[in-house]
Amino acid sequence: MDALASLNKVCGEEHVRPGAAADAVDGVVPANVAAPASTDEIRELVLVARDAGLRVGVRGASSKLGWGMPPAGLDLLLDLSRQARVLEHAAGDLVVRVEPGVRLVALREHLAPARQQLALDPPEPGATVGGVIGANASGPSRLLYGTARDLLIGITVVLADGTVARAGGKVVKNVAGYDISKLYIGAVGTLGLVTEAIFRLHPVPAARRVVTVEVATAADAGRLTQLVTDSQLVPTALELDWPDPAGPGRLTVVVEGIEPGATAQAESAAGLLGGGAEITDTVPAGWGQRPYGGETGPAIGLKVSAEPAALRPMLDALWRVADLHHLATAVRSSAGSGVSYVGLGAAADAGRDAGGPAVEIAATVIELRAAVAPYDGSVVVLQAPPEVKRLVDVWGPVPAVELMRRIKDRFDPEHRMSPGRFVGGI
Amino acid sequence: MDRDATILDVMTLPVLAARLRAALPARAVLTDHAQCRTYECDGLAHFTVTPAIVVLVETPEQVQTAVRLCAQSGVPFVARGSGTGLSGGALPVADGVLIVTSRMNSILEVDIPNHRAVVEPGVINLWVTREVAPQGYYFAPDPSSQLVCSIGGNVAENSGGAHFLKYGFTSNHVTGAKVVLPDGELVTLGGKATDHPGYDVLGAFVGSEGTLGIATEVTVRLMRRPEAVQTLLAGFAGTDEAGAAVSEIIAAGIVPAAVEMMDALAIEAAEAAVHCGYPAGAGAVLIVELDGPAAEVAHSFAEVERMCSANGAFEIRIAADEDERTLFWKGRKSAFAAVGRISPDYLVQDGVIPRTALSEVLSRIAALSGETGVRVANVFHAGDGNLHPLVLFDGSVPDQDVRAEEVAGAILDICIEYGGSITGEHGVGHEKKKFMGRMYAEPDLDTMQLLRCAFDPDGRCNPGKVFPTPRLCGELPGRRKGVHPLSEAGLAEVF
Numbered sequence: 054m055d056a057l058a059s060l061n062k063v064c065g066e067e068h069v070r071p072g073a074a075a076d077a078v079d080g081v082v083p084a085n086v087a088a089p090a091s092t093d094e095i096r097e098l099v100l101v102a103r104d105a106g107l108r109v110g111v112r113g114a115s116s117k118l119g120w121g122m123p124p125a126g127l128d129l130l131l132d133l134s135r136q137a138r139v140l141e142h143a144a145g146d147l148v149v150r151v152e153p154g155v156r157l158v159a160l161r162e163h164l165a166p167a168r169q170q171l172a173l174d175p176p177e178p179g180a181t182v183g184g185v186i187g188a189n190a191s192g193p194s195r196l197l198y199g200t201a202r203d204l205l206i207g208i209t210v211v212l213a214d215g216t217v218a219r220a221g222g223k224v225v226k227n228v229a230g231y232d233i234s235k236l237y238i239g240a241v242g243t244l245g246l247v248t249e250a251i252f253r254l255h256p257v258p259a260a261r262r263v264v265t266v267e268v269a270t271a272a273d274a275g276r277l278t279q280l281v282t283d284s285q286l287v288p289t290a291l292e293l294d295w296p297d298p299a300g301p302g303r304l305t306v307v308v309e310g311i312e313p314g315a316t317a318q319a320e321s322a323a324g325l326l327g328g329g330a331e332i333t334d335t336v337p338a339g340w341g342q343r344p345y346g347g348e349t350g351p352a353i354g355l356k357v358s359a360e361p362a363a364l365r366p367m368l369d370a371l372w373r374v375a376d377l378h379h380l381a382t383a384v385r386s387s388a389g390s391g392v393s394y395v396g397l398g399a400a401a402d403a404g405r406d407a408g409g410p411a412v413e414i415a416a417t418v419i420e421l422r423a424a425v426a427p428y429d430g431s432v433v434v435l436q437a438p439p440e441v442k443r444l445v446d447v448w449g450p451v452p453a454v455e456l457m458r459r460i461k462d463r464f465d466p467e468h469r470m471s472p473g474r475f476v477g478g479i
Numbered sequence: 480m481d482r483d484a485t486i487l488d489v490m491t492l493p494v495l496a497a498r499l500r501a502a503l504p505a506r507a508v509l510t511d512h513a514q515c516r517t518y519e520c521d522g523l524a525h526f527t528v529t530p531a532i533v534v535l536v537e538t539p540e541q542v543q544t545a546v547r548l549c550a551q552s553g554v555p556f557v558a559r560g561s562g563t564g565l566s567g568g569a570l571p572v573a574d575g576v577l578i579v580t581s582r583m584n585s586i587l588e589v590d591i592p593n594h595r596a597v598v599e600p601g602v603i604n605l606w607v608t609r610e611v612a613p614q615g616y617y618f619a620p621d622p623s624s625q626l627v628c629s630i631g632g633n634v635a636e637n638s639g640g641a642h643f644l645k646y647g648f649t650s651n652h653v654t655g656a657k658v659v660l661p662d663g664e665l666v667t668l669g670g671k672a673t674d675h676p677g678y679d680v681l682g683a684f685v686g687s688e689g690t691l692g693i694a695t696e697v698t699v700r701l702m703r704r705p706e707a708v709q710t711l712l713a714g715f716a717g718t719d720e721a722g723a724a725v726s727e728i729i730a731a732g733i734v735p736a737a738v739e740m741m742d743a744l745a746i747e748a749a750e751a752a753v754h755c756g757y758p759a760g761a762g763a764v765l766i767v768e769l770d771g772p773a774a775e776v777a778h779s780f781a782e783v784e785r786m787c788s789a790n791g792a793f794e795i796r797i798a799a800d801e802d803e804r805t806l807f808w809k810g811r812k813s814a815f816a817a818v819g820r821i822s823p824d825y826l827v828q829d830g831v832i833p834r835t836a837l838s839e840v841l842s843r844i845a846a847l848s849g850e851t852g853v854r855v856a857n858v859f860h861a862g863d864g865n866l867h868p869l870v871l872f873d874g875s876v877p878d879q880d881v882r883a884e885e886v887a888g889a890i891l892d893i894c895i896e897y898g899g900s901i902t903g904e905h906g907v908g909h910e911k912k913k914f915m916g917r918m919y920a921e922p923d924l925d926t927m928q929l930l931r932c933a934f935d936p937d938g939r940c941n942p943g944k945v946f947p948t949p950r951l952c953g954e955l956p957g958r959r960k961g962v963h964p965l966s967e968a969g970l971a972e973v974f
Contacts, residue, residue, distance in 0.1 A: 145726060145835035146864070168732055189674065200674070202682050203651050210926070218926035219919065224831045226863045227900035228637045228686050229907055229918055230945065231927040232650065235682030244678075256732030279592060285615075285706035287771055314775030321772075358674040362592035391593075391672050429655075429670035451677040453666040456933070460678060463929040476677045 056105040057085060060129070063097040064089045068135070076130055078110050079123035079474075080439055083130035090135045092209060092217060092248040099246070100215040102129050108469045109213075111242045113154055113181030117188040120435045121241045122447055125473030131246065133183055139163050140249070147254040148206070148223055153183025153247050169254045172198035176341045183247050189239030193290035193307065193341045196389040198255060201238045207251030208234040210244070213465040217248075225253045236460065242471035243479050244464040258289075258309035262319030263333050266326040268293075268302045271372075275365030277304055278388045280325045282361065286318050291389035292341065293364070298372045298382060305337060344383035344396035346436060351383060351398030353414055353437050357421070359430035361391035370424035371395060377420075378413035394435075415444035422449055448476040492531045492574065495552040499534060499576075502544050509533040518577050521562040521569040522624070526909055530557070530571035537582045539657065539665065539695035545578050546693065547663030555939040558693045560601060560629030564636060565827055566908025568688045568944055575942075578693060580631050586610050587696065594701045595654065595671045600631025600694050604638075607699065616701040619646040622904065623812050634694050637686030639904035641737040641811070644862035645770075646702070648904065650685040655698035658684060661691075661935040671698055683930060688906050689941040691934040705770035708736070709780045710804045713765045713792035714758030718742050718857070721763040722837045724790035725861045728767070729834070731786070733779050737768040738862035739811050742841075745818070745856040745869065746810070752817030755810030758794040765792075765861065766807055814858040815869065822854070822871035824880070826887045829905040830894035834864040843893050844868060853879075853886045865903035866894070892917065907945045916947050925950070 060069045064087055072083035084107075089095045102109050107128035112118055114134070137154035144167040151160065157180050160171055173185055174192035184190070191200040198204065207221035210233075220233035237247050268274045274293055281291055289309045295302035304326065308318035323330040345354035359367050364386065375382045381400045386393035397414055414437065422432045434447035451457065454477040461468070461479045473479075499508045509515055510532055519527040534545045549556045555575035562569055571577045584601035591614050596607055604625040607618040621640035622628055628638070634656065639648040646652075655669035668681035684691055715721040721740055728735065741749065741764045746757050757764050767783050769776045787795055798804035810817075818825045832840050841857065848855045856869040868890050872883035891901045891914050901907065901914045915924060924946060932952035934940070 143833060143835070145729065146833040147729070148833070189679075191674075199647075199651065202679055203647065212926065216922045216926065218922045220923060220926070222900055222918075223898045224833055224864055224900050224903075226639060226643055226648070226831050226860070226865045226903040228639075228648070228904060229900050229902050229911075230915060230924070231930050232637070232683055232686050233926060233930065235650075235679040236930070238679055238682070239674075239676075240678055256734065259732070282594070283591075283703065285703055285772065287705075287775075310772070310775045311778050313778060314772055317774035318772050356674070358672045360590075360593045360595075360671045362590075392674055429672040431672070431674075431676055433676050448676045451675070453668055453680055454677065456660070456666055456680060457678045459933040460680070460930065463933045464926075 056101060056107060059101040059105070060085060060087050060098060063087070063101060064094045072130060078112070078127055078130065079119050079121070081123050081127045083110060083127040085128065086130045086132055088132040088135045092211065095131065095211050095246055095248050096215050096217050098129070098131065099211050099213065102469065103213065103215055106467070106469070108472055110471050111183070111187070111246055113184035114156065114179035116177035116180050117184055117190060120188055121474040122442060123439065123473070124471055133181070136248070142167070143223070144169060146223070148225065148251060149254055150223065150249065150251045151182050152249060153181060153186070155182045156180065157182065157185065164254065165257070168257045170257050171204065171252050172255045173201060173204060174341060176343060182250055186238055186247055186250060187240060187242050191387070191392070193292050193387055195387055195392070196291055197287065197289045202235055204252050205234050205238065205250060206253050208237060208247060209249035210237060210247055212245040213467065213470050221251065223251055241474045243461060243475045245470055258315070260312040260315040261307060261309045261334065262315045263336050264306040264308070264319050264322040264326060264330055265333070265337060266304050266330040268304050271365045271368035274302055274304060274368065274388065277326055278364055279362060281306055281322065282389050284321070284325060286322055288322070288389065290387070293384065293386040293388040294337070295368070295384040296344065303337070304388065307336065342385065343394050344385045345394070351381065351396035353397040353441065354435040355395040355397065355418065356433045356435050357393045357395060357425060357430065359391050359425045359428040361389060363391065363425070363428035363430065364388055366428065367393065367425055367430065371421060374417050374420045374424065378417045380413055380417055411438070411440040411444055414441045418445050451476045491552050491554060495548060495554055495576070496532050498548050499532065499545060502548065503534065503541055507535045507537065507541065509535070518559065518562070518571060518579065521559065521564045521567060523565055523567040523908070523910055526567045526570050528571045528573050530577040531574055532576045533579060534576055535579050535582055539659070542578065542580070542659045542693055542695050543663050543665055545576065546659050546661065549576055549939065550662050553937070553939070555942045557941045558631070558635070558689045560632035561603070561627050563624045563628040564632060564906065564908060565829070566902065566906040566910045568636060568906050568908035568941070570909045572942060580693070581629065583695065590671065591616065591701070593671050595698055596701055597696060597698050598630050600629060600634070600697060602630045604628050604630060604633060611701055615704045617704055618699055619652050619702045620649045623815065630697050630699065631694050634685050634697055635687070635689045636904070636906040639865070641739055641860065643860065643865070643904070644738060645734050645736045650682060652700045653681065653685055653697060654700055656681055656684065656694045657696040658692040658694050661937070661940040665695070669698065688908060688945050690931060690945055692940060707773040707776040708768065708770045708804070709776050710766065710768040710798040710807055711780070711784060711787070712757070712796045712807045713767070713787040714761035714794040715763045715765065715790070715792055717762035718841050719838050720791040721765045722861065724765060724787045724792065726835065727786045727790060728783055729862070731782060733782060735767050735783070735862060736770040737766065738860070739766040740764065740859050740861040741811060741814060742857040744821070744854060745814050745858045748817040748821045748856060749810035749814055751820035753809050753813045755806060757810055766811055811858070815867070818856055818869045818871060822873070824872050824874040826870040826883055828866065828868045828870065828887050828890055829902045830866045830868070830891050830899060831903040832864045832866065832894050832897045832899035834862065836897045837861065837864065840866070840893055840897060844890055847886060847889055851882060851886055853882055855886065863903070864899065888914070909944055912945055912947050915945070
């Protein structure tokens with residue numbers, strides 16, 4: 054095949070091979086997999102793909118590769134694990150420039166000697182910088198530091214036609230030209246490939262305190278969350294863990310800073326949370342983990358975003374709807390931010406399950422969407438088997454979808470970059 | 480010149496004016512040249528263009544109507560809020576419509592539990608904070624013009640402010656907007672929640688300098704007032720010493736709410752204007768503000784004080800109360816206007832450099848000033864490397880303005896050379912578009928243009944801004960046909 058020969062020429066035979074079952078992206082096996090090592094190689098591969106009309110996908114550590122819809126076609130999967138260098142760490146400027154295949158854990162180690170961090174802590178194991186950008190993944194510390202959109206200050210991308218473009222830069226404060234970086238966050242690779250990213254960094258605080266309290270009802274969870282967010286505390290994280298609505302939930306507040314500061318904040322937080330609150334130095338087991346997947350978790354994963362103050366109605370609606378459809382729920386919520394992750398499984402099934410009947414899952418998603426809509430809510434199905442994705446739009450309704458289509462049409466007129474994976478079939 | 484159908488017929492504007500009057504309240508449409516001239520410039524007053532028609536809109540529907548009628552007539556339009564922008568972003572187009580949003584000035588909703596406020600674009604920045612202060616909240620972006628600048632303008636320019644270092648700029652504090660697109664369609668981007676599925680179009684819209692549409696409603700994040708705020712003012716022999724203190728503060732992992740520096744000439748001007756009583760004989764003054772939980776602030780503030788002393792501060796004052804804090808800030812916030820006391824005219828620049836290059840860049844600016852004889856006063860956000868060099872000149876002396884422009888441009892070139900930016904918070908607008916090609920390569924600008932074309936394929940929304948030579952959206956890369964006719968039309972009366 055001509056295309057394969059051309060691909061080989063770009064990054065060497067040892068880094069190009071036919072796709073195998075293990076390479077499948079949400080069930081779609083790529084025709085070829087290539088592992089480029091630089092922006093130049095990616096550009097060359099994209100040019101080959103352009104000339105041959107290949108549909109292109111991308112993966113980092115594959116930790117979130119099942120998110121979104123399956124690709125409408127996948128002729129070439131780019132594996133960015135070889136493009137994994139930390140290119141520049143300007144400690145005095147609190148800025149780092151990295152390649153997309155860099156793993157967050159590796160970056161954390163790289164920055165640790167300077168007592169700095171990229172303040173993104175999504176839990177997916179092995180997650181890479183590129184994957185975090187493409188999936189807009191976040192973790193507990195988003196409460197204080199925000200998400201990728203607040204931390205990404207510069208980007209290099211390769212567009213479908215092989216154009217290599219940069220936006221933003223190496224200085225944090227910069228408003229010259231459009232903030233193109235924002236478009237690539239959460240775009241699931243549909244606008245082209247991110248081949249370099251520049252982030253602002255934060256100092257690693259000297260001390261951390263963790264305050265936990267058990268909550269019995271959704272009302273309690275909502276009330277205590279509001280108390281903390283309305284206070285003058287500056288928590289790094291405020292998380293709710295509710296593995297089973299039949300039992301209690303647990304609210305955890307993380308405060309950081311200098312030693313006496315963290316202690317004082319922890320004591321204030323414990324005072325707000327009331328009698329049963331405990332202060333420790335370490336986060337609880339399973340901190341920030343998603344409540345689905347893994348060895349024992351439910352197979353279906355949802356992300357529910359809503360107004361932060363709508364935690365109680367969100368939980369009430371979730372439990373009511375899931376109960377109606379005989380589904381068990383497990384919830385982990387970045388409660389202070391209004392973003393929750395939900396695992397759904399068949400009720401009364403102790404072991405790993407297939408996610409319950411697809412119809413019940415789809416019905417739960419549809420009804421939950423309606424229930425959270427008054428709170429500017431959205432429900433995205435992150436992880437689900439194909440039979441569920443056939444029944445329900447994993448992304449849900451998107452208000453400005455026509456405008457988004459026009460953006461896609463400009464950036465990728467032939468719809469060859471991760472086609473079909475995003476909102477509205479983009 | 481390759482003139483095409485976008486060039487307006489002489490009848491187009493009078494007919495459009497009639498249509499606007501028919502569709503909008505009569506007082507909303509101005510066509511009298513003298514009245515329209517009131518809007519000939521924004522805060523960058525040396526560029527002036529009188530718009531053919533001014534529309535003073537009061538509702539989102541009126542914005543939509545005005546934009547639709549412009550679209551049907553093929554007439555370009557420019558949105559304007561308070562007109563305080565410093566890059567000519569709201570400079571009108573001569574053969575176009577200026578849509579003024581300052582009458583859309585209602586705070587529509589304050590939602591304390593969700594820490595949000597929903598406001599119209601003409602609402603003044605500081606009004607938001609005033610509205611929510613009794614409940615202990617505030618709106619974080621605080622450009623020096625916050626008494627008069629509008630939220631719509633803040634969104635367009637992605638305005639920053641002195642507290643950017645810790646709290647970011649407008650894009651970090653806007654969670655939703657309703658936007659009238661250049662074809663008149665009204666879209667909702669984001670909302671009170673975050674992480675809406677789909678492209679982060681809101682993120683790209685903020686800071687697009689009015690070229691992608693007109694915001695008719697903005698949802699902003701409200702911040703809780705910090706438990707403690709402490710501010711100190713330190714006098715140093717020069718900017719190198721003050722800069723070294725800043726480096727040590729940052730290296731210690733302290734993130735101040737603000738770190739501001741002024742050099743000797745800027746101090747002289749501020750003293751003349753507002754008698755702020757800064758330390759006598761200081762070659763540089765540093766203002767450092769910390770905020771947050773009381774115990775945290777108390778500890779870090781002592782550290783900052785020690786670091787200032789260790790780096791040669793000869794006088795350190797600590798604000799004992801809000802009045803003293805205000806006095807510290809008074810000199811800094813009035814600095815731009817204050818240079819009027821020591822120079823008949825001046826240009827403000829807004830370059831950004833990596834903070835660690837501060838000392839080198841200031842030396843380069845000093846050398847440049849020495850070589851050219853053009854005085855430069857420096858006021859800057861020292862924590863984030865955002866420089867505001869004030870280039871002084873006397874417009875009544877022949878050629879001085881030209882030389883001042885050259886020096887200002889050379890300073891931006893230095894910023895680019897150090898890997899920085901030509902604008903940190905004022906925007907590119909009309910003024911700095913010629914520098915875009917020095918900061919970005921052609922493919923970078925072409926990619927930005929793709930976004931522009933998705934919103935505004937006919938190039939009618941604030942044409943002639945931001946981009947040096949925008950292409951027609953149908954054009955393929957590498958097949959340029961010279962200057963975009965609209966940008967040329969927009970420039971016609973400028974020079």
